[in-house]
Amino acid sequence: MQSLPEWLMQGELSSVLVNLRAVVAICFCIQWLVYAVHGCPFRSEKYYDLTGSCTFALAVMYSFLQDFDNLSSWRACFLSAAVLGWCSRLGMFLFARIQRDGHDRRMDKIKANRLVFLAAWNMQGTWCLTAGLPAYVVNSLKPFSGAKLELSVLDFLGVSLWLFGWLLEIVADRQKFAFRNDPANKDRFISTGLWAWSRHPNYFGEMTLWLGLSLVAFTSLEGYGTITRCSVIASPVFTTGLLSFLSGLPLLEKYADKKWGEDPAYLAYKRSTPLLIPLPPKLAPSSKDD
Numbered sequence: 001m002q003s004l005p006e007w008l009m010q011g012e013l014s015s016v017l018v019n020l021r022a023v024v025a026i027c028f029c030i031q032w033l034v035y036a037v038h039g040c041p042f043r044s045e046k047y048y049d050l051t052g053s054c055t056f057a058l059a060v061m062y063s064f065l066q067d068f069d070n071l072s073s074w075r076a077c078f079l080s081a082a083v084l085g086w087c088s089r090l091g092m093f094l095f096a097r098i099q100r101d102g103h104d105r106r107m108d109k110i111k112a113n114r115l116v117f118l119a120a121w122n123m124q125g126t127w128c129l130t131a132g133l134p135a136y137v138v139n140s141l142k143p144f145s146g147a148k149l150e151l152s153v154l155d156f157l158g159v160s161l162w163l164f165g166w167l168l169e170i171v172a173d174r175q176k177f178a179f180r181n182d183p184a185n186k187d188r189f190i191s192t193g194l195w196a197w198s199r200h201p202n203y204f205g206e207m208t209l210w211l212g213l214s215l216v217a218f219t220s221l222e223g224y225g226t227i228t229r230c231s232v233i234a235s236p237v238f239t240t241g242l243l244s245f246l247s248g249l250p251l252l253e254k255y256a257d258k259k260w261g262e263d264p265a266y267l268a269y270k271r272s273t274p275l276l277i278p279l280p281p282k283l284a285p286s287s288k289d290d
Contacts, residue, residue, distance in 0.1 A: 049090075176190050
């Protein structure tokens with residue numbers, strides 16, 4: 001029986017793994033560099049989110065430019081451009097937010113312990129690597145001869161989901177940013193716009209856009225084995241798990257309950273508004289939390 005390393009380095013996965021070694025290095029070394037130069041010495045998260053966005057950009061550009069044949073693949077071009085557009089917009093938004101707020105609540109306790117703070121940077125590196133797999137893998141493999149190059153139903157669905165999710169995230173972020181910039185809304189919770197449809201519409205958009213990109217990548221890898229094709233599905237699975245169980249929903253819900261848990265208006269909003277999946281207010285459940 002072949003050993004695991006020998007098996008991994010044979011067949012269709014070999015070229016992916018060779019190219020992804022550099023992507024892995026990019027995803028983690030950038031985190032360690034910024035942590036060592038600024039994060040650790042100053043116990044600061046000021047450049048945390050911006051570092052993540054820059055990491056996505058560098059990793060996807062490296063994987064794309066490794067093979068100029070990617071210029072002739074509309075799927076490789078779309079996936080790379082989609083990741084670049086998403087990370088550029090999100091990076092600028094999050095940097096503007098921390099410039100305004102001066103800190104990130106997620107890091108208030110974490111950054112007091114250097115090892116725990118480093119773990120947060122490593123988690124970001126893992127996210128940059130895993131979420132970007134649809135683009136990294138497609139950029140690392142040439143389409144099989146005979147594979148469908150024209151737009152398929154799955155392509156159309158994937159592009160539509162990505163566009164829907166990206167626009168949803170942008171609108172939700174802008175609505176909340178504008179709400180918090182209004183002095184009249186100090187210490188109030190947002191319950192208007194998309195936030196009347198969902199308590200976390202931006203996160204739903206984030207999960208949806210990565211699902212869309214993974215569908216396009218899955219189609220691009222037609223002819224490859226199950227392991228290679230399904231590797232791109234790790235992107236939406238990891239992102240959904242991260243936001244649902246670790247760094248997203250649990251922290252924000254806990255903070256909101258602590259701050260407004262005795263406010264009847266907030267309790268009514270929480271009862272009538274879905275946690276994640278947007279629903280028109282009249283269709284949303286009102287008798288219990290989702």
